[in-house]
Amino acid sequence: MEIRVYNTLTNKKEKLIPINPGKIGMYVCGVTVYDDCHIGHARGAIIFDMIRQYLEYRGFQVTYIHNFTDVDDKIINRAKKENCRACDVAEKYTAEYCRDMKNLEVKEATREPKATEHIGEIIDLIKMLQEKGFAYEVGGDVFFEINKFPEYGKLSNRDVDQMRAGARIDIDERKHDPLDFVLWKSAKEGEPFWESPWGPGRPGWHIECSAMSMKYLGHTFDIHGGGKDLIFPHHENEIAQSEAASGKPFARYWLHNGFVNINQEKMSKSLQNFFTIKEVLAQCSSEQLRLFLLSTHYRSPINFSLSAVEEAGKALERVYNTFYTVENIISVAKDGDQGESPKSMEQPARIVSTAEDMKFKKRINLLKADFEKAMDDDFNSAEAIGKLYDAVKEVNVFIHEHPQIKAVEITFLKNMMEKIKRLGSVLGIFQKFSNTSKETNSMEDFMEILLEVRNLCRSNKYWDVADLIRSRLQEKGITIEDRKEGTFWRKK
Ligand SMILES: [Zn+2]
Numbered sequence: 001m002e003i004r005v006y007n008t009l010t011n012k013k014e015k016l017i018p019i020n021p022g023k024i025g026m027y028v029c030g031v032t033v034y035d036d037c038h039i040g041h042a043r044g045a046i047i048f049d050m051i052r053q054y055l056e057y058r059g060f061q062v063t064y065i066h067n068f069t070d071v072d073d074k075i076i077n078r079a080k081k082e083n084c085r086a087c088d089v090a091e092k093y094t095a096e097y098c099r100d101m102k103n104l105e106v107k108e109a110t111r112e113p114k115a116t117e118h119i120g121e122i123i124d125l126i127k128m129l130q131e132k133g134f135a136y137e138v139g140g141d142v143f144f145e146i147n148k149f150p151e152y153g154k155l156s157n158r159d160v161d162q163m164r165a166g167a168r169i170d171i172d173e174r175k176h177d178p179l180d181f182v183l184w185k186s187a188k189e190g191e192p193f194w195e196s197p198w199g200p201g202r203p204g205w206h207i208e209c210s211a212m213s214m215k216y217l218g219h220t221f222d223i224h225g226g227g228k229d230l231i232f233p234h235h236e237n238e239i240a241q242s243e244a245a246s247g248k249p250f251a252r253y254w255l256h257n258g259f260v261n262i263n264q265e266k267m268s269k270s271l272q273n274f275f276t277i278k279e280v281l282a283q284c285s286s287e288q289l290r291l292f293l294l295s296t297h298y299r300s301p302i303n304f305s306l307s308a309v310e311e312a313g314k315a316l317e318r319v320y321n322t323f324y325t326v327e328n329i330i331s332v333a334k335d336g337d338q339g340e341s342p343k344s345m346e347q348p349a350r351i352v353s354t355a356e357d358m359k360f361k362k363r364i365n366l367l368k369a370d371f372e373k374a375m376d377d378d379f380n381s382a383e384a385i386g387k388l389y390d391a392v393k394e395v396n397v398f399i400h401e402h403p404q405i406k407a408v409e410i411t412f413l414k415n416m417m418e419k420i421k422r423l424g425s426v427l428g429i430f431q432k433f434s435n436t437s438k439e440t441n442s443m444e445d446f447m448e449i450l451l452e453v454r455n456l457c458r459s460n461k462y463w464d465v466a467d468l469i470r471s472r473l474q475e476k477g478i479t480i481e482d483r484k485e486g487t488f489w490r491k492k
Helices: 039-057 073-082 086-103 115-131 160-166 205-217 228-246 277-283 286-294 306-339 342-376 381-401 407-427 432-459 463-475
Strands: 004-007 012-015 023-028 061-066 135-138 141-144 181-186 201-203 221-227 251-257 260-262 302-304 478-483 486-491
Touching: 004 251, 023 039, 023 205, 039 061, 039 086, 039 221, 039 251, 039 260, 039 277, 039 286, 039 407, 061 205, 073 086, 086 277, 115 135, 115 141, 115 181, 115 201, 115 205, 115 228, 141 228, 181 205, 181 228, 201 205, 205 221, 205 228, 221 228, 228 251, 277 286, 277 306, 286 306, 286 381, 302 306, 306 381, 306 407, 306 432, 342 381, 342 407, 381 407, 432 463, 432 478, 432 486, 463 478
Parallel strands: 023 061, 023 221, 221 251, 260 302
Antiparallel strands: 004 012, 135 141, 141 181, 181 201, 478 486
């Protein structure tokens, strides 16, 4: 079995061959922290989280780098409007982003570097480009000269003339070519700046990703990801400046996710069809949103509507109802076992089980194989989820057709459910059912111990400790009641 990924650089699906066997280095462009993140950001984050988690499931050790652009025109403009410092705006929205990601249950990246913490690396990279003749300075600004890099355009698959026609380019007489892009911007009045060989200034947007990805992953690494809107010019420029500086190939596989449309229209602030992550999570659970987003292939556009997310919620409910039924069958069977002597039922069941057992094991292995086949094919989570739904349906039919259920069949249902949950965990779905009950159990265990300690304090007249336990719990919304029958607790 091999993993195949669609590579924007070659426009085809290719076998994923890591540079270092068993390891994957992956860089995904992050957000510019100047505002609350919207559903489009959520899609990108969840997709690359899914890709990373699947690679880990397949045994790769993944180094996942995801940056923050924390110095940029948008940040500076917002700071001016709010009459505060640009770094305050950046800090605020970095924290908001982290909170959103936590709420979306996106796994933290291996590293989350910030542009402003890598100014030294950025300056070194620009200096190298200048020394090698790929960059030129005009009045404190430094530009990359695209005509010095003959492969410019290889990612977006356009020639330079097409790009000139297609891109909205600022006319800047100082540039050798309209497509030349800025590496270093000289500081304007009131803007944040750093000292550099070209005078005080700040990095252009593209250069930070080259500096940070090469710092943490090396000159050549496995996967570079981002939204489709970043292919040109951002990723095209990243390739040009990285390969020009290092003389080596940059990322090997370029993965790009599709856009989010809102009610069939492109999402945009001007159309006011705009949903922030917070607004969406006020209406649905993160699991619901994740199921909805991953039910479409990551490269395709997705149409977001609250009713579609509601549908995902209903689908989740159906899956959990099935889990609930299976759990019930297992617990009823357990209770039955305790009451009866084991010899009457167990023995004959064992004898007939071998052939059946094999059949059931095969079915479960097939589910795993089907799931992996879908995911190996360019992370087709939509198809993988379809296979999990099929398995849930099959469990329902099986229960329906077996009103008198044997031990071996119960084992099958249990294993099938565990497999659906395990495979679902790779996508971050179907996890709430078990988690809730587990959490409740561990909470109960913990409270039992704590109340035992408190009672011991009371009987030894350590009133202050006993009272402290009570008042601290009260602060957390847990009320304790001492009654004749014993001590009881309840959560608000
Ligand atoms: Zn980037």
